[in-house]
Amino acid sequence: MQNAExxxxxxxxxxxxxxxxxxxxxxxxxxxxxxxxxxxxxxAVKLHKQEKWLKENARSLASSNAYADANGLPLARYRQF
Known part of the structure; x- marks a missing residue:
């Protein structure tokens, strides 16, 4: 779809x-x-945007990962795999 655009x-x-x-x-x-x-x-634009997003959201991602490491995944009991 992006190519068509x-x-x-x-x-x-x-x-x-x-x-x-x-x-x-x-x-x-x-x-x-x-x-x-x-x-x-x-x-190149796509990769740059991905890198920029990861850099801008690094703190939030680290916080979310730290929470999951300390407490487990919030909905883990519902996982079927």
């Missing part, structure tokens, strides 16, 4: 500096360089 987004022409040998090889292989670059940037 990305393909409908407004596209902006952008200049990139790429290794010429790599670019030539990609073209020989029929790789859509623009789409591949976009996919790589999207992945």
């Amino acid at each position: 990305a393909s409908k987004a407004t596209r902006k022409p952008t200049n990139l500096s790429l290794d010429s040998a790599l670019l030539k090889e990609a073209e020989c292989l029929g790789i859509n360089v623009s789409r591949s670059a976009e996919a790589g940037i999207a992945e």
